Amino acid sequence: MLKIDQPMHIKPQILANLEGEKSWRLKDYVARGGYAALRKILREKTPPEKIIAELKESALRGRGGAGFPTGLKWSFMPKQYAGEKYLVCNSDEGEPGTFKDRDILRYNPHMVIEGMAIAAYAMGTARGYNYIHGEVWDVYLRFEEALDEARAGGFLGQKILGSDFSFELFAHHGYGAYICGEETGLLESIEGKKGQPRYKPPFPASFGLYGKPTTINNTETFAAVPWIIMNGGAKYLEVGKPNNGGTKIFSVSGHVNRPGVYEIPMGTPFARLLEMCGGMRGGRKLKACIPGGSSMPVLPGDVMMQCDMDYDSIAKAGSMLGSGAVIIMDETTCMVKALQRLSYFYFEESCGQCTPCREGTGWLYRVVHRIEHGEGRPEDLDLLTSVSDNIAGRTICALGDAAALPVKSFVKHFRPEFEYHIENKKCLVPVDVQRAGSRIYVEHAAC
Amino acid sequence: MLSQDALKRIDREIAKYPPEHKQSAVMASLAIAQEETGWLSNDTMEFVASYLGMPAIAVFEVATFYNMYDLAPVGKYKITVCTNLPCALSGGYDAAEYVQHKLGIGFNETTPDGKYTLKEGECMGACGDAPVLLVNNTRMCSWMTPEQIDKLLAELK
Amino acid sequence: MLELEIDGKQVQVPEGSTVMDAANKIGTFIPHFCYHKKLSIAANCRMCLVEVEKAPKPLPACATPVANGMKVKTRSEQAVTAQKGVMEFLLINHPLDCPICDQGGECQLQDLSIGYGGSASRYQEEKRVVVNKNLGPLIATDMTRCIHCTRCVRFGQEIAGIMELGVANRGEHSEILAFVDRTVDSELSGNVIDLCPVGALTSKPFRFSARTWELSRRKSVSPHDGLGANLVVQVKLNEVKRVLPLENEDVNECWLSDKDRFSYEALNSEQRLRRPMLKQGGQWKEVDWQTALEYVANGFKAVAASHGAASIGALLSPHSTLEEMYLAQKLMRGLGSENVDFRLRQRDFSLDGKAGATPWLGMPVADFARLDRVLVVGSFLRKDHPLLAQRLRQSAKKGSQVSLIHATADDPLLPLHASMTVAPAAFAASLAQIIKSVAEQKALAFDNALYQQTQTLPVSAEARSIAASLISGARVGIFLGNLAQQHPAAGQLAALVQELARLLGARFGVLGEAANSVGGYVAGALPQGGGLNARSMLEQPRKAYLVLHAEPELDCANPLLAAQALSSAEMVVAMSAFQTRASDYADVILPVAPFTETSGSFINTEGRVQGFNAVVKPLDQTRPGWKVLRVLGNLLGLAGFDFESSEAVRVAALGGERASVADRLRSDVGAVAVILATTSSAVERVADVPIHFADPIVRRAPSLQRTRDACAPTARMNTATLGRLGLNGREKVRIRQGQGEAVLESVVDEAVADGCVRIAAAHETTSALGDMTGPITVERI
Ligand SMILES: Cc1cc2nc3c(=O)[nH]c(=O)nc-3n(C[C@H](O)[C@H](O)[C@H](O)COP(=O)(O)O)c2cc1C
Ligand code: SF4
Ligand code: FES
Numbered sequence A: 001m002l003k004i005d006q007p008m009h010i011k012p013q014i015l016a017n018l019e020g021e022k023s024w025r026l027k028d029y030v031a032r033g034g035y036a037a038l039r040k041i042l043r044e045k046t047p048p049e050k051i052i053a054e055l056k057e058s059a060l061r062g063r064g065g066a067g068f069p070t071g072l073k074w075s076f077m078p079k080q081y082a083g084e085k086y087l088v089c090n091s092d093e094g095e096p097g098t099f100k101d102r103d104i105l106r107y108n109p110h111m112v113i114e115g116m117a118i119a120a121y122a123m124g125t126a127r128g129y130n131y132i133h134g135e136v137w138d139v140y141l142r143f144e145e146a147l148d149e150a151r152a153g154g155f156l157g158q159k160i161l162g163s164d165f166s167f168e169l170f171a172h173h174g175y176g177a178y179i180c181g182e183e184t185g186l187l188e189s190i191e192g193k194k195g196q197p198r199y200k201p202p203f204p205a206s207f208g209l210y211g212k213p214t215t216i217n218n219t220e221t222f223a224a225v226p227w228i229i230m231n232g233g234a235k236y237l238e239v240g241k242p243n244n245g246g247t248k249i250f251s252v253s254g255h256v257n258r259p260g261v262y263e264i265p266m267g268t269p270f271a272r273l274l275e276m277c278g279g280m281r282g283g284r285k286l287k288a289c290i291p292g293g294s295s296m297p298v299l300p301g302d303v304m305m306q307c308d309m310d311y312d313s314i315a316k317a318g319s320m321l322g323s324g325a326v327i328i329m330d331e332t333t334c335m336v337k338a339l340q341r342l343s344y345f346y347f348e349e350s351c352g353q354c355t356p357c358r359e360g361t362g363w364l365y366r367v368v369h370r371i372e373h374g375e376g377r378p379e380d381l382d383l384l385t386s387v388s389d390n391i392a393g394r395t396i397c398a399l400g401d402a403a404a405l406p407v408k409s410f411v412k413h414f415r416p417e418f419e420y421h422i423e424n425k426k427c428l429v430p431v432d433v434q435r436a437g438s439r440i441y442v443e444h445a446a447c
Numbered sequence B: 001m002l003s004q005d006a007l008k009r010i011d012r013e014i015a016k017y018p019p020e021h022k023q024s025a026v027m028a029s030l031a032i033a034q035e036e037t038g039w040l041s042n043d044t045m046e047f048v049a050s051y052l053g054m055p056a057i058a059v060f061e062v063a064t065f066y067n068m069y070d071l072a073p074v075g076k077y078k079i080t081v082c083t084n085l086p087c088a089l090s091g092g093y094d095a096a097e098y099v100q101h102k103l104g105i106g107f108n109e110t111t112p113d114g115k116y117t118l119k120e121g122e123c124m125g126a127c128g129d130a131p132v133l134l135v136n137n138t139r140m141c142s143w144m145t146p147e148q149i150d151k152l153l154a155e156l157k
Numbered sequence C: 001m002l003e004l005e006i007d008g009k010q011v012q013v014p015e016g017s018t019v020m021d022a023a024n025k026i027g028t029f030i031p032h033f034c035y036h037k038k039l040s041i042a043a044n045c046r047m048c049l050v051e052v053e054k055a056p057k058p059l060p061a062c063a064t065p066v067a068n069g070m071k072v073k074t075r076s077e078q079a080v081t082a083q084k085g086v087m088e089f090l091l092i093n094h095p096l097d098c099p100i101c102d103q104g105g106e107c108q109l110q111d112l113s114i115g116y117g118g119s120a121s122r123y124q125e126e127k128r129v130v131v132n133k134n135l136g137p138l139i140a141t142d143m144t145r146c147i148h149c150t151r152c153v154r155f156g157q158e159i160a161g162i163m164e165l166g167v168a169n170r171g172e173h174s175e176i177l178a179f180v181d182r183t184v185d186s187e188l189s190g191n192v193i194d195l196c197p198v199g200a201l202t203s204k205p206f207r208f209s210a211r212t213w214e215l216s217r218r219k220s221v222s223p224h225d226g227l228g229a230n231l232v233v234q235v236k237l238n239e240v241k242r243v244l245p246l247e248n249e250d251v252n253e254c255w256l257s258d259k260d261r262f263s264y265e266a267l268n269s270e271q272r273l274r275r276p277m278l279k280q281g282g283q284w285k286e287v288d289w290q291t292a293l294e295y296v297a298n299g300f301k302a303v304a305a306s307h308g309a310a311s312i313g314a315l316l317s318p319h320s321t322l323e324e325m326y327l328a329q330k331l332m333r334g335l336g337s338e339n340v341d342f343r344l345r346q347r348d349f350s351l352d353g354k355a356g357a358t359p360w361l362g363m364p365v366a367d368f369a370r371l372d373r374v375l376v377v378g379s380f381l382r383k384d385h386p387l388l389a390q391r392l393r394q395s396a397k398k399g400s401q402v403s404l405i406h407a408t409a410d411d412p413l414l415p416l417h418a419s420m421t422v423a424p425a426a427f428a429a430s431l432a433q434i435i436k437s438v439a440e441q442k443a444l445a446f447d448n449a450l451y452q453q454t455q456t457l458p459v460s461a462e463a464r465s466i467a468a469s470l471i472s473g474a475r476v477g478i479f480l481g482n483l484a485q486q487h488p489a490a491g492q493l494a495a496l497v498q499e500l501a502r503l504l505g506a507r508f509g510v511l512g513e514a515a516n517s518v519g520g521y522v523a524g525a526l527p528q529g530g531g532l533n534a535r536s537m538l539e540q541p542r543k544a545y546l547v548l549h550a551e552p553e554l555d556c557a558n559p560l561l562a563a564q565a566l567s568s569a570e571m572v573v574a575m576s577a578f579q580t581r582a583s584d585y586a587d588v589i590l591p592v593a594p595f596t597e598t599s600g601s602f603i604n605t606e607g608r609v610q611g612f613n614a615v616v617k618p619l620d621q622t623r624p625g626w627k628v629l630r631v632l633g634n635l636l637g638l639a640g641f642d643f644e645s646s647e648a649v650r651v652a653a654l655g656g657e658r659a660s661v662a663d664r665l666r667s668d669v670g671a672v673a674v675i676l677a678t679t680s681s682a683v684e685r686v687a688d689v690p691i692h693f694a695d696p697i698v699r700r701a702p703s704l705q706r707t708r709d710a711c712a713p714t715a716r717m718n719t720a721t722l723g724r725l726g727l728n729g730r731e732k733v734r735i736r737q738g739q740g741e742a743v744l745e746s747v748v749d750e751a752v753a754d755g756c757v758r759i760a761a762a763h764e765t766t767s768a769l770g771d772m773t774g775p776i777t778v779e780r781i
Helices: A026-031 A036-045 A048-058 A070-075 A100-107 A110-124 A136-151 A183-190 A219-231 A234-239 A270-276 A303-306 A311-316 A335-349 A356-371 A380-391 A400-415 A415-424 A431-437 B004-016 B017-039 B042-052 B056-065 B085-089 B094-101 B147-154 C019-026 C077-091 C106-118 C151-160 C192-195 C259-267 C291-306 C322-335 C388-397 C424-442 C448-454 C461-471 C488-503 C518-521 C559-568 C625-635 C648-652 C719-722
Strands: A085-090 A127-132 A168-173 A214-218 A247-254 A261-266 A288-290 A327-331 B079-084 B115-123 B131-136 B139-140 C002-006 C011-012 C048-050 C070-074 C139-141 C164-168 C176-179 C201-203 C216-221 C230-236 C239-245 C277-280 C283-286 C311-315 C371-379 C401-404 C418-421 C476-480 C507-508 C544-548 C571-575 C589-593 C600-603 C609-612 C681-685 C715-717 C733-738 C742-747 C756-758 C774-780
Touching: A026 A110, A026 C239, A026 C719, A036 A110, A036 A219, A048 A070, A048 A219, A048 A234, A048 B004, A048 C151, A070 A110, A085 A110, A085 A183, A085 A219, A100 A110, A100 A136, A100 A219, A100 A247, A110 A127, A110 A136, A110 A168, A110 A214, A110 A219, A127 A136, A127 A183, A136 B139, A168 B017, A183 A214, A214 A219, A219 A234, A219 A247, A247 B085, A261 A270, A261 C201, A270 A303, A288 A303, A327 B085, A335 A356, A335 A415, A335 B085, A356 A380, A356 A415, A356 B079, A380 A400, A380 A415, A380 C077, A400 A415, B004 B017, B004 C742, B017 B042, B017 B056, B042 B056, B056 C164, B079 B094, B085 B094, B094 B115, B094 B147, B131 C715, B139 C544, B147 C002, C002 C019, C011 C019, C011 C609, C019 C070, C048 C077, C070 C719, C077 C106, C077 C388, C151 C164, C151 C388, C192 C201, C192 C239, C216 C609, C239 C259, C277 C291, C291 C311, C291 C571, C291 C589, C291 C625, C311 C322, C322 C518, C322 C544, C322 C600, C322 C625, C322 C648, C371 C424, C371 C461, C371 C488, C388 C742, C401 C424, C401 C461, C418 C461, C424 C448, C424 C461, C424 C488, C424 C681, C461 C488, C488 C507, C544 C559, C600 C648, C609 C648, C625 C648
Parallel strands: A085 A127, A085 A214, A127 A168, A247 A327, B079 B115, C002 C070, C311 C544, C371 C401, C371 C476, C401 C418, C476 C507, C544 C571, C571 C589, C681 C756, C715 C742
Antiparallel strands: A247 A261, A288 A327, B079 B131, B131 B139, C002 C011, C048 C070, C139 C201, C164 C176, C216 C230, C230 C239, C277 C283, C277 C589, C600 C609, C681 C774, C715 C756, C733 C742, C733 C774
């Protein structure tokens, strides 16, 4: 059992006061003030509109990647709907570089349950599912346990805490498909099908799970809700920046001394975050950073150093905050090799239903692979950009863009390195330098 | 086909969904079946199809769509190493190479004694712990230095 | 209505339309692959991307709902760039071997690539290769060509009602396949060949036999079931090479059953007759037509002279044309015999002579498709009426409730409201239960004699549920299927349905069994005033028979009876396109044209007269049936046989230029006394006519004969029945039915009503048995 290191967080809301081995348990959560928000709205019979208004005021934006305002999303759910409506939590967390939802669910699962119960109350849904990434099996098991605790404690199920409000929540696990993080692919997956995204419109709010109105949010989004209810939307907004309310949990990976999750207020300077991570590994220089998960454009190190960690600042710099996955690359990184690995990922994970993504991701990967293996041609860089353009914006879901943006940005920001590769049929960064970047490089002779 | 225990677990999964949507339990059912039988044979998939009242080809679609289902026999221990970029930056490739070297097999191969199968994985949502690997789809191992890998392999006998 | 602008043209479309719908409405072509008007929207090919004003990126026309005031550009730079980009992606992994592809010349990809494809490929990597699949005897695959439009998969799920194909794997590794080497067995499977826009799924029988541009295309009508699907028959060098659907929204939409599509193979088979033949001294001899026809005329005259004209009878296939049937009955009547009939599988003729009894669908097919409550009695729905079943499948999807009374619980591949699976002997009682329940629920009175009998009749939960469903409908239809029409008490079933419909204010009718089930009535090809019907002509054997297009030993209700009657006759004249068992019992065999080699017409089950012309010249000495009958009439010196053309025959058959068939279509059967049978404890036979045995043409179509629908008959029964008979469902059993017997394999089939044994008719192996329903004995060998 790991222990969350408190100094890793500034003004934590979700990862606050998580001390001790079993602090995820219901008893400890309640001791930390958990389920007070749910209790409060049930006791005060808070009108649902008021909760949604509070969320709108908080400027909470979806933590799943797109940053869509959560209050607004909730207001799309049809109020007077006769049949079943659904609430879904997206814990599929497959975006390379993202590992915050895993920690939220490991260390504070009840906060997600509480957030979902409040959301269900606000939108009048009686049934929900949490879709959990298949590879983090222990998290799935723990969440099931937490659900049992919550049911036993009267926080889930029929007539919650003696009120008229009922909400059933279940866990559904994935089994290895990145695309199920896309919300409609996820819904298809819950329906027992391949996780192939649906064309939108219609949006889940009118045609979601089993064809019924559905709201889907990221784990962290739900986890932010109890705090907002207890402290008010205005307070939440205050913690962050206008239009970028609250704290955000960043997953920092790559060439830093202390990779991990860091909950900090929106708008915290990137330099500060880097400092919290113990700085660059081996004191090397920051070469590049993908600030929002592998699907977002890469930024050169010096550009990154000027950024604040919030949606608007990162967007201004030419990338996106995405899921808050900060992938740090130092000067030992070969950008061609890095891109090759990312392109392989999108090629491997394309669901295959629409033409540009099915055919284009393989094409991109093969060209980058060729360059990396010394078979690049001068025209390849323009080809990469052109093929990326033919994918982006032409697909059913945003995986097409996710595959295209890294390619375009890598070529744009590190073009000379790619050209060097094509010309000299080898990396600009010498191989032994690359090895030095690895945390555990083992000399082959030794093993 | 499957044990009573497995069927009980499957029934518990089915109960999570509205009665007319039994198909929703297909992923869990396949996972449970795979856990019990080691891999998903055609017979197993057909059994799951009839148990859930869905076309066999629809089960096959699901079984071939998600990475963690094995449609061919695998070793007693299936080890999946993440080599995606965030992991690679912290030694994912090195860890993979080390395991390959230790086991004497490449990706998608099984040791001759049928004990280990090695797979290359995509992001497991644990990049902060890189290098990471997954044993039999359920056990996540973090910070896998060569020493850690030695220890793990010694344990997985 | 919403208004939008496409390429500067104003269009108005109803709420809920897509941009593609709107474009179709004004004839603006937007390139597409996955879109198909009868299938759900997949929006996966991305070929239909168009520019929409204010949208930041191109949108797929097939999936974009129209909004008022929208401005769409289908040929703008943004749109065309997007379309070309998609085309490039489609081609990078597509083989460039159009010259050897069977789809060549009718490939949507080939056509569109001319407009949207680049001249040279920028893709220099290796192309994907996908292994081929064996999908059975009808569909050939070349899966490397697949562009993953998923039309074939959606067709299975949505139209055929059964998911046999799927897309396995993901991303670039996606491939279309069936579950582990299964074949595609749907009776509608061939439609995926039309749907596949490329050469991935092609016709196995047609494969490599011609190029589309070598084929001439001619219209025709399917001769197989009561629907009369419209066909395009493709011909090369006077040979039928392929059959495709001719779209007709009111009849077959854009679909064909496999029987409609692939039966043409029989037309080119070795079993075709080529010349007239006479049996002389026990030997068959080819003769010229003159000799043959004179022999026939003289023979009939002689039989009439020595035994009376009433000793001659005519058995006509219900798949004969209207013209043939009209002339055949005229011929018989000219000879002085009333013995003519086309209802070969019918057993109960008690309704003959009743007012208006011309069984038909009772409504146009279009109305049938719009019913919101349906009850079908005694029908192997999917196999007997594949495309009508498909219509019900679509309406069930929109919420209509379909219920069945039948002897087997075969899955119709549509959601059923309720069903009663009972022995044929209990059909009447089941209907009576529903009538009783409807009357109770609506507090209505019904036929007194029936009422008395139902007083002690318990009403099952299913009957009550069916009654409630029918009562709640706005457009209700009740239909008798083939098994009900072939039932020994068919008249009573019709009367019960009539009574039920009266109580409900519903419409009722029959699902016509054969291509000309209605046409036979219109042609007058049935006995009147003392003539013998198809059954009594066999029970009281005649001295001479004229057999037209039928194989009585397979096509009659009681094949054994038919075989006996025919073998004992003095003279049998067989008019057929094929070699049949007539060579055993006939004296003259005349090669007459199948539907592709003659003009004629079929009247389908909704009363639609569908005329067609010959698409090829008759094979060798084969002649159109109507011409043969005309000459025979002339040779016999009968009046009114001087028709110049088949059109003239049709006009006569229909009763004049402007005569309407509609006036003659009346399902009502008048007052019929119903006596609800007491159920017996005997084991009862239930015979289906398997879809690919149902008529002489399809029986001889080699590819269809290799499908699962063509497996040899077995003795199928449920575990309880097997148990009572001391069987295990895996042994050989001897079936005895009257004087007939057959040895078959027993098979467990829980779908068969308790106490029944399902044994298919219309097949060699069961042709030594008797009637299609009735008591049998089963014993282990
Ligand atoms: C390819 C792809 C992968 C995605 N993966 C995730 C994911 O792993 N977790 C997640 O919460 N959202 C993911 N999303 C975003 C979701 O579609 C969706 O926007 C999000 O769950 C909404 O929640 P939010 O409003 O709380 O952010 C992904 C989107 C795409 C296009
Ligand atoms: S086989 Fe044909 S119809 Fe099916 S997905 Fe491929 S291209 Fe489409
Ligand atoms: S026709 Fe619109 S995406 Fe295929």
